[in-house]
Amino acid sequence: MxxxxxxxxxxxxYGTITALDNLSFSVPAGQVVGFLGPNGAGKTxxxxxxxxxxxxxxxxVKWDGAPVGQSERxxxxxxxxxxxxxxxxxxGEQLEYLGRLHGMSAVDARSATTSWLERxxxxxxxxxxxxxxxHGNQQRVQLAxxxxxxxxxxxxxxxxxxxxxTGIDAIxxxxxxxxxxxxxxxxxxxQLDQVEDLCESVTIIDHxxxxxxxxxxxxxxxxxxxxxxxxxxxxxxxxxxxLPGVSVSEVTAGAVxxxxxxxxxxxxxxxxxxxxGRVSEFVFRRRRLSEVFxxxxx
Amino acid sequence: xxxxxxxxxVAAVLILRLRSRIKRRSGGQKPAWSxxxxxxxxxxxxxxxxxxxxxxxxxxxxxxxxxxAGVAAxxxxxxxxxxxxxxxxxxxxxxxxxxxxxxxxxxxxxVGTKVHFLSTSEETAxxxxxxxxxxxxxxxxxxxxxxxPIASTDTSTTAQFVLSLAQQLGVAEALAAAHLSPAQSSALxxxxxxxxxxxxxxxxxxxxxxxxxxxxxxxxVMLTQYNTWTLIGVMEEKSSRVIEVLLxxxxxxxxxxxxxxxxxxxAFAQASLIVVFALALAKSVGSDLLHGTAPxxxxxxxxxxxxxxxxxxWVYAAxxxxxxxxxxxxxxxxxxxxxxxxxxxMAITAIGSGSxxxxxxxxxxxxxxxxxAMPVLVGLGAVTWWEFVASALISVVCTVGVARLAxxxxxxxxxxxxxxxxxxxxxxxxxx
Numbered sequence: 001m002x003x004x005x006x007x008x009x010x011x012x013x014y015g016t017i018t019a020l021d022n023l024s025f026s027v028p029a030g031q032v033v034g035f036l037g038p039n040g041a042g043k044t045x046x047x048x049x050x051x052x053x054x055x056x057x058x059x060x061v062k063w064d065g066a067p068v069g070q071s072e073r074x075x076x077x078x079x080x081x082x083x084x085x086x087x088x089x090x091x092g093e094q095l096e097y098l099g100r101l102h103g104m105s106a107v108d109a110r111s112a113t114t115s116w117l118e119r120x121x122x123x124x125x126x127x128x129x130x131x132x133x134x135h136g137n138q139q140r141v142q143l144a145x146x147x148x149x150x151x152x153x154x155x156x157x158x159x160x161x162x163x164x165x166t167g168i169d170a171i172x173x174x175x176x177x178x179x180x181x182x183x184x185x186x187x188x189x190x191q192l193d194q195v196e197d198l199c200e201s202v203t204i205i206d207h208x209x210x211x212x213x214x215x216x217x218x219x220x221x222x223x224x225x226x227x228x229x230x231x232x233x234x235x236x237x238x239x240x241x242x243l244p245g246v247s248v249s250e251v252t253a254g255a256v257x258x259x260x261x262x263x264x265x266x267x268x269x270x271x272x273x274x275x276x277g278r279v280s281e282f283v284f285r286r287r288r289l290s291e292v293f294x295x296x297x298x
Numbered sequence: 299x300x301x302x303x304x305x306x307x308v309a310a311v312l313i314l315r316l317r318s319r320i321k322r323r324s325g326g327q328k329p330a331w332s333x334x335x336x337x338x339x340x341x342x343x344x345x346x347x348x349x350x351x352x353x354x355x356x357x358x359x360x361x362x363x364x365x366x367a368g369v370a371a372x373x374x375x376x377x378x379x380x381x382x383x384x385x386x387x388x389x390x391x392x393x394x395x396x397x398x399x400x401x402x403x404x405x406x407x408x409v410g411t412k413v414h415f416l417s418t419s420e421e422t423a424x425x426x427x428x429x430x431x432x433x434x435x436x437x438x439x440x441x442x443x444x445x446x447p448i449a450s451t452d453t454s455t456t457a458q459f460v461l462s463l464a465q466q467l468g469v470a471e472a473l474a475a476a477h478l479s480p481a482q483s484s485a486l487x488x489x490x491x492x493x494x495x496x497x498x499x500x501x502x503x504x505x506x507x508x509x510x511x512x513x514x515x516x517x518x519v520m521l522t523q524y525n526t527w528t529l530i531g532v533m534e535e536k537s538s539r540v541i542e543v544l545l546x547x548x549x550x551x552x553x554x555x556x557x558x559x560x561x562x563x564x565a566f567a568q569a570s571l572i573v574v575f576a577l578a579l580a581k582s583v584g585s586d587l588l589h590g591t592a593p594x595x596x597x598x599x600x601x602x603x604x605x606x607x608x609x610x611x612w613v614y615a616a617x618x619x620x621x622x623x624x625x626x627x628x629x630x631x632x633x634x635x636x637x638x639x640x641x642x643x644m645a646i647t648a649i650g651s652g653s654x655x656x657x658x659x660x661x662x663x664x665x666x667x668x669x670x671a672m673p674v675l676v677g678l679g680a681v682t683w684w685e686f687v688a689s690a691l692i693s694v695v696c697t698v699g700v701a702r703l704a705x706x707x708x709x710x711x712x713x714x715x716x717x718x719x720x721x722x723x724x725x726x727x728x729x730x
Contacts, residue, residue, distance in 0.1 A: 051546035053713055070549065078546040082715075084539035089351065100343050101547045145543060 002029035003064040005153055005184050010049055010059035012042075012208075019045040021208035023059070027186045029152070032179045034195035034202040034216075035188040036293055042208035043188045044081050047155050051078055063153060074103050077151030081158050081188075083142050085130045091117070091141055092126035095148055102149035109148065116144040120170065136167045143171055147178070154178055156187040160194055172198045196289040204296050212296040220286035223295065227266060229273050230255040230281035239276035243269065249291065255281060340548045344556025345563065352527070352564045362568055365519065369576045372512055377583045385412040386459050387432040389423035393439030401470060402436070405463035411455050434460055440471070509592040510677030511649055513599030516572060517669055518642045521606050522635065524565040525614040528558055529631055532618025532712070541712055550709040558611040562604075569603050598676040598686070605690060606669025609697045610638070612704035619711040620719045641670035654680050663689050665696040 005027040012020040019042045027033045037043050048054040050061050051073055061068045063076075086094055092113055099109030117123040120140040125133060130141060139162070146154060154175070160168050168191075175198060179185045186203075189195050195202065196216060204212040212219065226249070231239065237256035240248050245261035246269060260266065266284075273279045352358050386406055390398070394417060406413040416432060423435035427445040433456045435443040442464055448457045473483040532554075535541045544553055573596055579585070617630040644661055648654045654675055662671035662681065668689050675681040711719045 048542075051542075053542060053545055074547055076546070078543065080539065080542040080546075082539040082542070084541065084543045086535075086540050087538055093350075097343065097347055098543065098547075101340060101544070 002182065003152065003184065004028050004062075005050070005186070006062040006065075007046065007050070008060050008062065010046065010061070011057045012045055012049065012054060013057055018208050020049070020056070020059070023205060023208055023210055025203045025210055025213050027153075027184050027203075029184040030179055030182050031201055032175050032185045032187070032199045034199035034289075035186050035205075036190075036192070036195065036202055037188075037205040037211075038297060041206045043205065044157055045208075046205070047078075047157050047186075047188065048080075050153075050155055051076065075149070075151060076153040076155065077146035077149070079142050079146045079156040079159055081161075083138060085138065085142060085145070087131035088129055090126070091122075091128050091130060091133070094130060095141070095144055098145045099148040104149050112148045112150075113144070116147055119174070120144055135162055136164065139163060139167065139171070143174065147174070151183060153184045154186070156185075158189060159187050160189050160191050168194055192288075192290045192293055202289065202292075204293060206297050212292065216289060219292045220288070223287045223292070224262070225260045225266075226285040226287055226291070227258045227260055227269060228255055228281060228283050228285050229258065229269070229279065231273050231277040232280050234277050239272055240269075243272055257285070340552045341556040341559065344548070344553055345560035348531070348557055348560025349564050352561065358564070358568075361523065362571065365516075365568075365572055366575055369512065369516075369572055370579055372508075373576060373579050373585045374583055376508070377585050385414040386434065386456060387414050387416060387426075389416045389418050389426055389432045389435040391418060391420045391423050391435060391437045393436075395439065397470075398436070398439045398467075401466050402463060405466050406459055408462050409455055409458040411459060434463075439467075442467070507649065507652075507677060509595040509599075510674050511646075512576070513595060513673050513677075514642065514645050514649065514670060516569060517599060517603050517606060517673065518638065520565055520569055520603060521610060521638055521669065524561055524607060525610045525634070526627075526631055528561050528611050529614040529618040529621070530624075530627055531557060531561065532615050532708070533621040533624070533627060536619060536712055536715075537622055537624075539715075545713065550712060551705050554612075554615055554705055554708050558615055562607050562611060565607055566600075566604060569600060573600060595673060595677045598673045601690065602669040602673050605665075605693045605697070609665050609669070609693060609700060610634070612697070612701045616704035616707040616711075619708040620721065622715065622719075637666035638670075641667035645670040645674045648674050648678065652678065654678055663692055665693040665700075668693055 006024075007026065008024050010020045010023045012018075021042075023042065023046060035043055035046070045054055049056055049059075050068065052068075052070075063072050066072070068076075089097075092110075095113040095116070096106070096109040099112055100106065104112065113126070114123070117126055120143065122133075122137050122140050125137060125141075130138060133141065139159070143156075143159060146156065156175075159171055159175075163171065172194065175185050175187065179200075199216055201215050202213070202219065203210065229237075229240070231237070231254070235251075235254050237248065237251045240246060240256050240258055243264075245264035247259045249257040249259050251257075258269065260269070270279065270282055273282065388402060394415075399415065402415075403413055416426070418426065420435075420437060423432070423437070423443070426432040427435055427443060430445070433444070437443060442460060444456075444460060448460055450461070452458075469486075470483070473486060478486070535544065541553075577596070613634055614631070617634060618627075621627055621630055641661060644658055644667065648658045648671070654671075658671055659675065659680070661667040662675050662685075664671075672681065672686060672689050676686065707721070
C-alpha cells in the first residue's frame with residue numbers, strides 16, 4: 001500500500017466563523033483527488049493547514065503515518081489560490097531559488113527549471129520578469145515552482161482558474177502524469193467537468209465538514225438513475241413535467257435529462273415521450289459530478 | 299580594568315541566562331526542522347537572494363554613486379585651498395634692510411607661504427595694491443599697507459601672513475626701543491609658549507570633527523534607506539502573495555532573518571565601499587581625514603552603523619508585515635523614523651557645539667539614539683572605551699529583545715490579507 005496524506009479531525013475557528021469542523025479525509029499516493037466545495041467551504045484553509053500556514057485549533061496532518069513538519073513540507077509542492085511569485089524577479093532565477101529552498105542543489109535546481117519550462121512550453125521566458133508574463137504563463141511558472149523538486153505530495157488551490165482550454169489541458173496532463181509517477185495530488189476547482197475528467201476520486205466539503213468522498217466512478221454509478229430523452233421538435237419537454245417519480249434535471253438543445261425514482265418504470269417514461277412526438281434518443285447516463293456535487297450540498 | 303572585568307562578567311551572565319531560557323522553552327528537544335544546517339542554508343539562500351536583487355537594482359547603483367560623489371566633494375573641496383599657496387608679493391618702499399627681509403620671510407614661512415619682494419616708490423606701491431598686483435606694501439619698514447582692511451577672524455593666507463608680520467615687526471621695534479643686544483632680542487623673539495595640560499579631553503577639532511560629521515550623515519542616510527528597504531521588501535512579499543509559497547517551505551524566523559541579514563550585508567558592503575573610497579581619496583589628496591583620532595571615529599561609525607541597523611531592521615520588518623500596499627508604507631515608516639531624526643539632530647547639535655550635553659551623553663546609551671550619539675561622542679573625545687563597549691552591549695541585548703518581539707508580530711501578521719493589520723489585533727491574537 002502506498003503512502004497516504006491523512007488529515008485528521010482538523011478544526012479551525014475565526015472568531016464566530018467555523019472554517020474547519022472536525023474535518024477528516026485522506027489522499028492516497030498515485031491518485032489525482034479533486035477537492036470540492038462551495039465558496040467558503042474551507043478548502044483553502046484545509047490546504048493552508050497542510051503547509052502550516054494556518055494555525056489549527058485541533059487536529060493533525062500526517063504523511064506516511066508521521067505528523068507533517070518542516071522537513072516533510074520540503075518534499076511537498078504547493079500552488080496557492082492567490083498566485084505568489086516575485087513580480088520583478090527573472091523566471092529562471094525565481095524557480096531556481098524556490099527549488100533550492102526545497103533542498104535542491106544549485107545544479108539540480110537549474111536543470112529542473114530548464115526541464116519544466118520546456119515541458120510547460122515557456123522555455124523562451126526564462127530571462128523574463130514574472131510581471132511581464134501573461135496570466136496563463138504566470139500560472140505555468142507557478143505550477144513549475146510547485147513541481148520543480150519532484151514533490152511527493154502536490155497540493156494545488158484552483159490551478160485551472162482563468163486558463164484557456166489549451167492551458168487546462170496542459171496543466172491537467174501534468175497532474176495526471178505526476179499521479180502516475182506516484183505523487184499524491186490534491187487540487188481544488190469549481191470547474192467540475194474538468195475535475196471529472198482528471199480525477200479518480202473527489203472529496204466534497206461544506207461548512208468545514210466532510211460531505212462526500214469517494215471514487216468518481218463509484219459516485220457516478222450511485223444515486224438515482226439518469227435518463228436522457230430527445231423528442232424531435234419538442235424543445236420544452238413539457239411532456240416530462242408532471243410524470244410521477246420523475247424530475248427534470250435539465251433541458252438542453254431539445255434533450256431532457258430526467259432523474260428517476262427507484263420505483264419508476266422506464267417504459268412508462270418512453271410511452272409518455274412517444275406520445276409527445278418521435279423519440280430520437282432514449283439512453284441511461286451516469287450521474288455527472290456536478291449532480292453529485294449539487295445533491296451532496298442540497 | 300575593574301570596570302572591564304565587571305562588564306565581561308555581566309555579559310557572560312546574560313548570555314548564560316539567555317541560553318538557559320531558550321533551552322527551557324524548547325523543553326530540551328531539538329527543533330522540528332531537519333537540522334541546524336538546513337536552517338542556516340535557508341537563511342543563507344534568502345540572504346543571498348536579497349543581496350543579488352539589491353545589488354542589481356538601479357536605485358542601489360545610482361545611490362552608491364551619488365553618495366560617493368558627495369563624500370568625494372566633502373573630502374576634496376576643503377583641500378583645494380590647502381595646496382602650496384601662491385607667494386605673497388610685497389612692495390618694499392624705503393627701507394629694504396636684510397633684517398626686514400628676514401623678518402618678512404620668517405612671517406611668511408610661519409603661515410606656510412613664500413615671499414616675492416618688489417622695490418618701488420610709495421605711489422606705485424599704492425597703485426599696485428589697488429590693482430591687486432601686490433598683497434602688501436611695507437613703507438619705511440614701519441607701516442604695513444593693504445588694499446582692504448583685514449579682520450582678525452580672516453583665515454586667508456594673506457591675512458595670516460600680514461597679521462603675523464605686523465606682530466613680529468611690532469615686537470622687533472619694541473625690542474629695538476628697549477636697547478637690547480641682538481642676542482637678547484633674538485632670544486626674546488624666539489621665545490615659545492609654555493605647554494598647557496588639561497585634565498579633561500579636549501573638544502573635537504579638525505579631522506575627527508569632519509569625520510564625525512561625514513560618519514553621522516552616512517549613518518543617517520543608510521539607516522533610513524536600508525530600513526525602508528526592509529519594510530518595503532516585507533510588504534512586497536506579502537502583497538505579491540509569494541509569502542505563502544515561501545512559508546510553505548521555510549519558517550517565518552528563517553525568512554525574516556535571511557531578509558534582514560541580506561539587506562544588512564548590502565548596507566555594510568556599501569558603507570565599507572564608501573569608507574574605503576573616502577580613506578583612499580583622503581590619502582591621495584592629502585586630506586586630514588586620517589589624522590588624529592579620525593580613524594577611531596571611522597571604525598566607531600561602522601560599528602554603530604551595524605548596531606543601528608541590527609536594532610532598527612527588526613522593527614521595520616515587523617511594520618512591513620502589517621502593511622498590505624505601497625501607500626501604507628509612509629504612514630508606518632514615519633513614527634519609526636522619529637527617534638532616528640531626533641538622534642540625528644541632537645548629534646548635529648553636539649558636533650556644532652563641540653561639547654556634549656548630559657542629555658546627549660544619556661542618548662549614547664539608548665539603543666534607538668546610540669547609533670548617532672556614540673560615534674559623535676567618540677569624535678568629541680568625550681567617551682572612554684568601556685563606555686563605548688557598555689553602550690554596544692546594551693544595544694545588542696535590546697536588539698535581541700526587539701528581534702523576538704518583531705518576529706512574533708511578523709509571524710502573526712504576515713499571512714493576514716485584506717485591510718492593513720492593526721498592531722493591537724496582532725497583540726490580542728498573541729494573548730489568546
